[in-house]
Amino acid sequence: MDMTFLKPIDSCRWQLMSSEHPVILYGSRELLEEMDNKVLEQISNVTKLPGLAGPALTMPDAHWGYGFPIGGVAAFDPQEGGIISAGGVGFDISCGVRCLRTNLFAADVIPHIQDIADHLFDTVPAGVGMEGEIRLTMAGIDDVMKGGAHWALAQGYGVKEDLACIEEHGCMPGAVPDFVSDHAKKRQLGEMGTLGSGNHYLEVEVVEKLYDRQAAAAFGIAEGQILIAIHCGSRGLGHQIGSDYLVMFAKAAQRLGIHLPDRELACAPVHSEEGLQYLGAMNAGINCALANRQIITHLTRETLSRLLSGVRIETLYDVSHNTCKKEQHRIANKLREVYVHRKGATRALPPGHADLPARYQAAGQPVFIGGSMGTGSYLLAGNPSDLNQAFASASHGAGRRMSRNQALKKWRGRELIDELERKGIYIRTATLRGVAEEAPGAYKDVDMVAEATEAGGLARRVAYLRPLACVKG
DNA sequence: ATGTGC
Numbered sequence: 001m002d003m004t005f006l007k008p009i010d011s012c013r014w015q016l017m018s019s020e021h022p023v024i025l026y027g028s029r030e031l032l033e034e035m036d037n038k039v040l041e042q043i044s045n046v047t048k049l050p051g052l053a054g055p056a057l058t059m060p061d062a063h064w065g066y067g068f069p070i071g072g073v074a075a076f077d078p079q080e081g082g083i084i085s086a087g088g089v090g091f092d093i094s095c096g097v098r099c100l101r102t103n104l105f106a107a108d109v110i111p112h113i114q115d116i117a118d119h120l121f122d123t124v125p126a127g128v129g130m131e132g133e134i135r136l137t138m139a140g141i142d143d144v145m146k147g148g149a150h151w152a153l154a155q156g157y158g159v160k161e162d163l164a165c166i167e168e169h170g171c172m173p174g175a176v177p178d179f180v181s182d183h184a185k186k187r188q189l190g191e192m193g194t195l196g197s198g199n200h201y202l203e204v205e206v207v208e209k210l211y212d213r214q215a216a217a218a219f220g221i222a223e224g225q226i227l228i229a230i231h232c233g234s235r236g237l238g239h240q241i242g243s244d245y246l247v248m249f250a251k252a253a254q255r256l257g258i259h260l261p262d263r264e265l266a267c268a269p270v271h272s273e274e275g276l277q278y279l280g281a282m283n284a285g286i287n288c289a290l291a292n293r294q295i296i297t298h299l300t301r302e303t304l305s306r307l308l309s310g311v312r313i314e315t316l317y318d319v320s321h322n323t324c325k326k327e328q329h330r331i332a333n334k335l336r337e338v339y340v341h342r343k344g345a346t347r348a349l350p351p352g353h354a355d356l357p358a359r360y361q362a363a364g365q366p367v368f369i370g371g372s373m374g375t376g377s378y379l380l381a382g383n384p385s386d387l388n389q390a391f392a393s394a395s396h397g398a399g400r401r402m403s404r405n406q407a408l409k410k411w412r413g414r415e416l417i418d419e420l421e422r423k424g425i426y427i428r429t430a431t432l433r434g435v436a437e438e439a440p441g442a443y444k445d446v447d448m449v450a451e452a453t454e455a456g457g458l459a460r461r462v463a464y465l466r467p468l469a470c471v472k473g
Numbered sequence: 474a475t476g477t478g479c
Contacts, residue, residue, distance in 0.1 A: 128476075404477095
């Protein structure tokens with residue numbers, strides 16, 4: 001990235017001086033220097049959209065995305081013509097991470113890890129277009145979109161205790177299935193309870209190191225304990241909603257005379273017909289993703305219970321990193337109601353927030369920085385709002401530093417799998433090509449991203465998690 | 474991310 005116009009605020013926050021509207025980039029000098037200049041270009045374009053409230057932001061894991069950078073955060077005020085954009089949410093609506101806490105420890109799992117990897121891979125469908133056991137009718141898809149994880153529970157997937165530790169308690173209000181096309185619904189008829197492809201995964205991890213013992217106790221985790229991370233989203237349904245509304249937003253922007261610095265930033269005012277329809281459809285997509293992760297939670301529980309005795313698995317937390325949500329934030333000392341786009345950025349609620357379950361009130365919201373296959377992940381906790389000045393947002397992963405095509409030229413899936421196996425990490429995958437695209441070397445250094453996330457005040461590290469087995473899409 | 478291109 002061209003650092004010429006970036007002025008450091010502190011070690012991990014930089015302000016873009018050449019911009020009319022404030023732009024803040026989070027990350028160490030090293031992370032930013034390595035970052036594609038497209039990130040700077042894209043976040044600058046975002047500031048030119050109507051009704052931006054407060055600064056436009058990028059997280060330490062940011063990289064080039066469709067219109068908005070992945071790792072981008074921007075709030076818009078509908079009272080000032082603020083917009084909503086499909087590219088600002090991402091095509092995989094409500095892509096996110098569910099983290100499961102088990103009562104297992106490394107010694108219980110490591111002797112059986114290959115068996116566990118095989119069975120999880122057999123049980124949870126992974127890969128492009130993969131369908132699961134569940135077949136729904138069009139009316140059934142409407143019920144998914146209205147009910148979210150509650151729908152899944154009513155079908156017998158999971159236990160009611162799961163709901164308390166899911167964002168929005170498992171059901172996003174404001175979902176309007178009528179604003180979702182039949183085409184989008186049809187694509188989802190067989191895809192509930194499936195992982196998808198790309199960077200999606202189901203991973204068995206061990207708590208390797210604790211940074212914050214108090215928060216770790218609140219999260220119910222100890223060194224050596226086994227956790228499971230489920231990273232996936234709203235599959236074909238969310239993708240089709242994104243595609244449908246991209247076209248509608250392009251027309252709306254033209255009709256309403258909204259200047260788009262990049263056609264990929266197609267958008268409409270939140271309070272326009274298209275804006276309100278997209279909100280209803282996007283909320284429906286969020287519920288699809290919440291239901292999907294709930295089903296996969298159930299499948300994981302069943303699989304591990306078959307293989308090991310006395311297994312107890314609880315939902316630690318489930319949070320999305322591709323959403324736009326109406327929230328109240330203090331901006332320039334004024335409380336405003338804004339629509340916060342988080343694209344590849346995790347919501348990170350502060351301690352004491354009313355939406356947090358009782359057990360996390362003191363610690364703050366669990367935040368996941370999912371690593372690449374070989375390099376492990378971090379569990380963090382949300383910071384008080386005087387520290388987090390990013391609309392309660394934080395990094396969501398390691399973040400790509402290389403395109404999929406570059407990665408394909410550089411690595412072979414089989415070699416990566418063998419290399420990881422020598423380190424005790426067992427990969428099960430739908431496609432070797434997918435593994436090459438997701439090579440650990442194609443991602444930023446997750447340790448650096450987690451450090452910068454903490455140094456920037458976004459969240460504080462609670463634990464480092466080492467991968468043992470990974471089912472890849 | 475994605476019925477991995479219409």
